[in-house]
Amino acid sequence: MSSPAPVIAPAARLYRGGVTRPERWETWVPNKGDILVCTPPKCGTTWTQTILAMLVHGGAELPGRLPVISPWVDADLGVPASEVAEALAAQKGRRVVKTHTAADGFPIWEGVTVIAVYRHPLDVFFSLRKHTANRADIQGDDMMKWPVSRSIRAYVSNASDFTDIAEDNLMTLAQHYANTALSGRLPDLKLFHYSDMVRDGRRTVEALAKAAGIEASDSVIDAVTKATEFGAMKARAADFAPVAGTGFWRSDENFFDSGSSKKWDGKLSEEELAFYRARLEELIPDARARNWLEGGGG
Numbered sequence: 001m002s003s004p005a006p007v008i009a010p011a012a013r014l015y016r017g018g019v020t021r022p023e024r025w026e027t028w029v030p031n032k033g034d035i036l037v038c039t040p041p042k043c044g045t046t047w048t049q050t051i052l053a054m055l056v057h058g059g060a061e062l063p064g065r066l067p068v069i070s071p072w073v074d075a076d077l078g079v080p081a082s083e084v085a086e087a088l089a090a091q092k093g094r095r096v097v098k099t100h101t102a103a104d105g106f107p108i109w110e111g112v113t114v115i116a117v118y119r120h121p122l123d124v125f126f127s128l129r130k131h132t133a134n135r136a137d138i139q140g141d142d143m144m145k146w147p148v149s150r151s152i153r154a155y156v157s158n159a160s161d162f163t164d165i166a167e168d169n170l171m172t173l174a175q176h177y178a179n180t181a182l183s184g185r186l187p188d189l190k191l192f193h194y195s196d197m198v199r200d201g202r203r204t205v206e207a208l209a210k211a212a213g214i215e216a217s218d219s220v221i222d223a224v225t226k227a228t229e230f231g232a233m234k235a236r237a238a239d240f241a242p243v244a245g246t247g248f249w250r251s252d253e254n255f256f257d258s259g260s261s262k263k264w265d266g267k268l269s270e271e272e273l274a275f276y277r278a279r280l281e282e283l284i285p286d287a288r289a290r291n292w293l294e295g296g297g298g
Helices: 023-026 046-056 079-088 120-133 149-156 168-180 194-199 201-212 218-227 230-235 271-284 288-294
Strands: 006-009 036-038 096-099 113-117 190-195
Touching: 006 218, 023 079, 036 046, 036 288, 046 113, 046 201, 046 218, 046 230, 113 194, 113 201, 120 149, 120 168, 120 271, 149 271, 168 271, 168 288, 190 194, 194 201, 201 218, 218 271
Parallel strands: 036 096, 036 113, 113 190
Antiparallel strands: none
């Protein structure tokens, strides 16, 4: 029987904006052993969730659609909070949930594993452009729909309030990184970088199993690796994409863009790259921390 995870420290601040609703944290009552995937948007969240959910359930077949069994707990995507709470409460054993909120925006629970994933900020930018174009509710004047030269300037220079995460930009990504990976708030945080993950899918599955304390046989590792390859997940977008089948996305399949890194290579001028680098240095003064955010272990 699962035992509740006691709170070691409460949230330090409340994040709100876009679809993020801090009161929705109440839909999940954490148990010891639960896993929280904590990432900025477009950093491999759904991929990481899927791998972990499959590992928890012992193979490539899940007992339900990923967004139902592994919800974005502090978001209102049109699903009543009561339904999310019921779906989580009905699950036996370890559960996997996700958030795009930084670590100071939720409590620290004893026995809950937090896994954070980051990605080169310019890869995030180009992925956000595809992501925005695929959303049915985004208006034509959204900055991610502007020409690249104008859009990158806004992404790099726009300022955000600490607790208002309605806009995805370089500052909100840097704040997430600083308040999660660099803050020391979660001393047992399991930290991953997208560029490291995409180099070797099998090694990524093994590393996530180890981070979550899951014993998995070679056959399970192989099955999960194959089932979470980019093409396999794109082909089953109805099972994996958030709110698939609701009309939220113009194409559920296009929620999965390319599963690659260095999307920005050759698409930005030297002036634009210099502008980005100068702003990133302001937001993250430590050179080692900047280098890891951009490239991970590689």
